[in-house]
Amino acid sequence: MLPASRLEWIQGWGESQGAAAYLFRPSTIGNLQDCLQLARDKKISLVSRGSGCSYGDAALLPEGICLNFSRMQRILAWDPSTGIIDVEPGVSLRRLWRYVLGDGWWPPVVTGTMEPTVGGCLSMNVHGKNNWVRGTFSEHCVEFDLLQADGSLRTIRREEEPELFNAVAGSFGMLGIVTRMRLKMKRVASGMLEVRAVSAPDLETMLRLTDEAKDQWEYVVAWIDAFPGGKKLGRGLLHFGRHLEKGEEPRPEQSLRIENQDLPEELFHILPKSSMWRLLKPWTNRVGMSWINRLKYLAGATIGENALYQQSLAEFSFLLDYVPNWKKIYSPGGLIQHQSFVPVNQAEDVFRRQLELCRKMRLPSFLAVLKRHRPDDCLMGHGLDGFSLALDFPVRAGKRERLWKLVAAMGEMVVEAGGRFYPAKDAALPGEIYRSTFQDGQIEKFLSIKQEMDPEMRLRSLLAERLLGIG
Amino acid sequence: MKKRFKHALVIGASSGIGAALVRQLASEGCRVAALARREDKLRELTRDAGEDQVITRVHDVTAIDEVPALFQEIARDLGGLDLVIYAAGIMRPVAFDEFNTEADLEMIRTNYEGAVAWLNPAAERFGAVGRGCIVGIGSVAGDRGRSGNPAYGSSKAALDTYLEALRNRIARKGVRVVTIKPGFVDTEMIAGIPGLFWVISPEKAARIILKKASRGVREAYVPARWRLVMAIIRRIPSFIFRHLKV
Ligand SMILES: Cc1cc2nc3c(=O)[nH]c(=O)nc-3n(C[C@H](O)[C@H](O)[C@H](O)COP(=O)(O)OP(=O)(O)OC[C@H]3O[C@@H](n4cnc5c(N)ncnc54)[C@H](O)[C@@H]3O)c2cc1C
Ligand SMILES: NC(=O)c1ccc[n+]([C@@H]2O[C@H](COP(=O)([O-])OP(=O)(O)OC[C@H]3O[C@@H](n4cnc5c(N)ncnc54)[C@H](OP(=O)(O)O)[C@@H]3O)[C@@H](O)[C@H]2O)c1
Numbered sequence: 001m002l003p004a005s006r007l008e009w010i011q012g013w014g015e016s017q018g019a020a021a022y023l024f025r026p027s028t029i030g031n032l033q034d035c036l037q038l039a040r041d042k043k044i045s046l047v048s049r050g051s052g053c054s055y056g057d058a059a060l061l062p063e064g065i066c067l068n069f070s071r072m073q074r075i076l077a078w079d080p081s082t083g084i085i086d087v088e089p090g091v092s093l094r095r096l097w098r099y100v101l102g103d104g105w106w107p108p109v110v111t112g113t114m115e116p117t118v119g120g121c122l123s124m125n126v127h128g129k130n131n132w133v134r135g136t137f138s139e140h141c142v143e144f145d146l147l148q149a150d151g152s153l154r155t156i157r158r159e160e161e162p163e164l165f166n167a168v169a170g171s172f173g174m175l176g177i178v179t180r181m182r183l184k185m186k187r188v189a190s191g192m193l194e195v196r197a198v199s200a201p202d203l204e205t206m207l208r209l210t211d212e213a214k215d216q217w218e219y220v221v222a223w224i225d226a227f228p229g230g231k232k233l234g235r236g237l238l239h240f241g242r243h244l245e246k247g248e249e250p251r252p253e254q255s256l257r258i259e260n261q262d263l264p265e266e267l268f269h270i271l272p273k274s275s276m277w278r279l280l281k282p283w284t285n286r287v288g289m290s291w292i293n294r295l296k297y298l299a300g301a302t303i304g305e306n307a308l309y310q311q312s313l314a315e316f317s318f319l320l321d322y323v324p325n326w327k328k329i330y331s332p333g334g335l336i337q338h339q340s341f342v343p344v345n346q347a348e349d350v351f352r353r354q355l356e357l358c359r360k361m362r363l364p365s366f367l368a369v370l371k372r373h374r375p376d377d378c379l380m381g382h383g384l385d386g387f388s389l390a391l392d393f394p395v396r397a398g399k400r401e402r403l404w405k406l407v408a409a410m411g412e413m414v415v416e417a418g419g420r421f422y423p424a425k426d427a428a429l430p431g432e433i434y435r436s437t438f439q440d441g442q443i444e445k446f447l448s449i450k451q452e453m454d455p456e457m458r459l460r461s462l463l464a465e466r467l468l469g470i471g
Numbered sequence: 472m473k474k475r476f477k478h479a480l481v482i483g484a485s486s487g488i489g490a491a492l493v494r495q496l497a498s499e500g501c502r503v504a505a506l507a508r509r510e511d512k513l514r515e516l517t518r519d520a521g522e523d524q525v526i527t528r529v530h531d532v533t534a535i536d537e538v539p540a541l542f543q544e545i546a547r548d549l550g551g552l553d554l555v556i557y558a559a560g561i562m563r564p565v566a567f568d569e570f571n572t573e574a575d576l577e578m579i580r581t582n583y584e585g586a587v588a589w590l591n592p593a594a595e596r597f598g599a600v601g602r603g604c605i606v607g608i609g610s611v612a613g614d615r616g617r618s619g620n621p622a623y624g625s626s627k628a629a630l631d632t633y634l635e636a637l638r639n640r641i642a643r644k645g646v647r648v649v650t651i652k653p654g655f656v657d658t659e660m661i662a663g664i665p666g667l668f669w670v671i672s673p674e675k676a677a678r679i680i681l682k683k684a685s686r687g688v689r690e691a692y693v694p695a696r697w698r699l700v701m702a703i704i705r706r707i708p709s710f711i712f713r714h715l716k717v
Pocket of ligand 1: 013055112113116126127173425
């Protein structure tokens, strides 16, 4: 019997999906091997789960074993002279940057929140606001240890086995359990960035400014007000950031101290941020959000226009951690995100049609973010030379089906344009649409590696079943 | 039709109300596990709804030792569980002056002990995951100590009290516990018994039961008119009730 006491309801980050699974917290490789054996005995499967920051069903597996890595978050080795660090998979980006910053290093690729684990980051091959410049997470990983479904452990080095390395990275946990990895950090001379804020009155300008900025700034990210149509469609604010260099800051050792990076607890020094979401909650509807987006745009385009200022690395990088629990504004239905990756030339057309369709179906996105990307080497990667548009949608009772239709329709547009999708952000895409973004034979190749490395399909997830039919 | 439940387990599913529940759930797109002793009857359900939709297990609810492992296995094979219905039950005919201990204990084992064996793990699971719905099929016969069938009535009364206690334990965790009290339903159980009235079809009973379950009501008489009747009957003083032929 599986211990009934381990059964828990586990949700994707967006809280629009969940499943009951047996939660185990291994602390050693031996524990993980026991879990594999237990799964084999009970004829069930396992899923790895980092911090559960994937929006949808990537780390969900009904009735399976869910591996939580919160007891595998040790820093195994750190060399401040080279920036090489060995870590266990449960180490979060938060722990990572806090560990290395004092020595003048920073993780080269970080996500919009600092919660994800390095295991989750490698398995989804995440990107940052500097994707154009630095590529994805796996490009800064030198090697990793993989516990395979048969219980054997092997080290995979990018230099030695690039093909296998790039098949495992970005394969959302389907080829094995990452138990250790070696990462290379990025040198920084200061804990501060120089940031420029500008506004764009429409989509065309927005894309042009983003594209121009990518060669001059390390970080480029844009927020779009997804509510207006017509000439204002695609308007928004852009933020560019670059690390301060040696000599630009009088006392860099100050800004490199983690205490000086901590995000403030209060907003405007008075409002405790932990309850901010409560203030936002009453506005979480079409009309309210349209006003919030409009005011944010107008404020940015007037008071903030062309502002140049300094911001700490943590503040700039982890903007989404600014308002803790902000996703609670979407409860009880939760939210989903849809992120389309579209080649440069088609981006304007596709994003315009997507935003118009959202308007037409009366399902506007409450939060929309634009980034610039470059191709990656992963077999199951999502990178391309183009832009991505990430759209957040509330999931409301009675509107779920319509929302799922909208996602499929937006997906079709991406497929036609030769674009890609990012599983970490997806919850609703039909498998056929996802699969048709790959070149001929690519999916088959991945599935044959899966078959070889895990013939009993011991490692599964709802996402892999939905998108690839694994299970 | 909108799917109200995704994965259901019906114990006592080979005929009557249980079988009707399985068919209705399956037609809504719910995956169902159907349990009972008669394999041929269970096979009909799979044949009609498809193996994808209905899985079956031959099981005798008095084999209590089998339950914990079987419960887990079914959740695994269904790929989840959000509804458990205990419909297994027997009513042995007893003559007015007959005292048949073996027949009485058999009813208690099937109607009550089996329910405890199945609904305990269901309550533990649903309580742990903070969601789910448990339905127990009691009977109007459990509302009073009628002279006609002491063990049947008291097995249903015990089930009623047990379900109330379960509800009091786990409702606050988000689990719905629904007590269903049918009047007369046209099934094998009452076939041939004379003088029955307000008899409804098992399909109709199943429709009402699923509606009540999805709303998560605490207790429902099926059909609803029995509520009033039983409210009156429950209030009849014992010394009068003794002389009534009900
Ligand atoms: C607010 C927010 C902002 C975000 N911003 C960005 C962004 O800017 N860029 C970006 O790329 N992504 C972004 N994401 C997505 C997020 O970075 C990814 O979903 C990431 O994978 C989350 O890591 P995790 O540790 O939470 O992993 P989980 O979500 O728990 O798991 C992700 C996948 O990795 C697998 N996995 C986890 N650990 C292991 C392991 N040890 N071995 C094998 N497989 C494993 C899981 O099975 C699963 O398939 C954002 C998410 C949120 C919530
Ligand atoms: N019909 C009515 O008027 C009426 C009124 C009030 C309450 N009820 C209750 O409704 C429930 C369903 O009865 P029904 O009317 O649908 O009668 P039914 O057709 O006889 O159904 C009873 C079901 O219980 C199963 N069952 C009996 N003993 C079992 C055992 N030991 N192990 C496993 N399964 C067993 C039977 O399957 P197998 O024989 O194949 O095992 C059958 O599927 C019962 O609890 C009954 O008390 C019925």
